Amino acid sequence: MSMPDRRTVGELLADSEALARETLLDATPEQAPAMVRSWNQLVGSAAELWAVLPSAPNSPSWSDPMERLRAIGEAISHSVTAGHWPGQGPTEEHLTQIADNLSRAQHLADRSVADLQNAPGQVMHTLYVAAHGTVVALRAYAADLQGQVETVKRRRQPIAERPTALEVTAAQGMIARFDGFEHLAAAAYLAGEPPSSTNPVQAETPTKRLETALATWEVQTHRTLAASPDPADLVRVARVQALITTTTSILTEAAARKGHIDVDVVQRLAPSLEASQMAWSRMAKRWGELTSPASRTDPALVGAASEVRAAIAATATNQAGWATPDQLASRLDLPNLVKTLHLNMVASVEIAFVVRDTAADHPGFTAPARIIGMRSQGEAEIAIEQGETRYEGVTWTTHPQRASNQLVPLPEPARRGLINLADDVLATTNQAVAAGAQLDPSDVTRSTRSGQRAHLGRSVESHQTTHRHDPAPRGPGR
C-alpha cells in the first residue's frame, strides 16, 4: 500500500523544479519522442494550477502567458495525435511526474491560497526548464538520426530499419516548436520578476493595447485552427500574420533610427522579415483560391483580427501610410515593443506549424473544381519532376465538376502545395527569429557557454536565468 502524499504546495513545486532540472541533466536522445508525447499533459496540469494561483506581483493583468503556452501544448498534442512525428508511444517518466505534482498542487491550492505568492514564478520556471530539457534531447535525437541517415547511405541496411530524411525534418520541426515554447516561457517568467532596468514596469499606453491585441490574436488563432477551420479562416490568419510582420519591420527600423537597437541588427533582420511577410502573403493567396462565396470566417477570429488591425492602425500609421520614426517614438515604448514583437515572431513559427498540420490533415476541405484542378496539376507536375510516380496520368477533377465549378475534396497534390507554402513561411520566419535573436526578451539575463555531455557527445547551450527568489543564479544549467 502506498503512503499518502503529504507534501505541501511549496514542496510539490520545489520537487517539480528539481525534476525539471533532472530532466535537463539526464536528457538522452532516446527520451526525446516520449518527452514530446508527455508535453501536453504537463502544460495542461500547469495551466490548471496557474488558474487557481494568485497573480504574480508584477504580472500584467491584461495578458495571460499561460494561455499562449497552453495553446502551443495543445497544438503539439494535436499534431502527434494526428499521426505526425513522433506518433503514439510511451510517455516520459519525469515529465509525467511533474504533471502529477502540479495536479496535486492544484487540488491543495484550491483549498487554501496561503503562501502561494511565489508559486506562479515556480510554475513558469519549471515549464521553462523542462522545455529547454526537451529541446536538448530533441537536438541530440535529430543529430543521431542525421548520423544514421548518413551511415545507411554507406552500408546495406533493410529499408524498414532506416531512418528517413523526412523523420529528421520532422524532429527538427519539433525542435523549433519547443524552442518557441521555451522562449515564451522564459519571457513570461522574466515578466513576473520585480521591476528592474531590464524588466521595467509597463506603462498604460498604446504599446499595451498592441501587445494585448497580439497575445489575444495568437491564442484565438490556435483555437480557430484547432476547431474546424474554413479556408477563409486560413486566409485571415495568413493576412494578419503578414501585416504583423510588416509592422514588426516598421517598428524595428524606427527603434534603430532612434538609437534603441543596433543598426546592424536591423540590416540583418529586414530582409528576413520581408521574406517572411511575402511567404505569409503567398500562403493567403493560395488559401484564398479554396474559398467559395459561401465561406464564413470564425466570428471570434474576426474579432481578434479586428483588434490587431485597429491597434496597428492607431499606433503605427498616419494618414499618409506608416507613421514616421519620430511619431512612433512619441506614441510607443519602442524598445520594449520591439522585444514583444520579436517574441511574437517566435510564436508565429508555432502558428505556421499549426497551419501546416491543418493543410496536411484537415479532412473536410473542399475547393472549386476549376482552380483546384489546375493547382493540383501544377503541383503534381512539380512532384513528378522530383521523382513522384503516383501522380503520373492522374486527372484531378472530372469534366462535369469543372463545368459546374463544383466544390470537390482537396486532392493530395493541392495539399502538398499548401504544405510547401507553410514550409516557406517556417523557413523565412525562423531566419527572422535568428536574425533578431538579440531582441529576445528571454535572452536578457542568459549566458551561453559550451559544454560537453558524455552521452550526448555534442556541445550544448547554457541558458541561465536569475531566479527571482534566489540570490544565486538558477536556471536550466546548461
Add this chain to the structure above:
Amino acid sequence: MSFQRMDADTAETLAGVVRLLRRAAELVWAAADAEGAGSPRQVLALGIDLAADEARSLLPDAIAVQGPVPVGDEPAGLLRSAEQLLRRIYNPGAGAALQGLRARVGDLVWEANTGVDA
C-alpha cells in the same frame, strides 16, 4: 449573429454588401501585393476583409451570396456603394451588429478617401 427573420429584400441587400466589400478588398489586396512587403495598404485591405466577414455573418446560411461581380475598379467607390446599401436596410431587430457594421464601413470609406488609397 444572423437576423432570425430576414426578409428577402434585406437578405439580397446584405448579400450585395458582401459582394461589394469582397470586390473592394480584392482590388486593395492586389495593389498591396504589387507594392511588396511594406505596403501600408494592407491595413485598409484587411479592414475591408473583416467588414465583409461581419456582413457575411449577419446572413443566414441558407442565403446565397453568389451574384454578379460588382462593376467598378475603385475601392473607395465600391465601399461607398456598400455604405449606401447598408443605410437602406431597415430592420429594428438587427441591433448592434448592423449598426457596428455601418460604422465600420463608414470608417473604411473615410480611410479609403484620406489614406494611401485616396
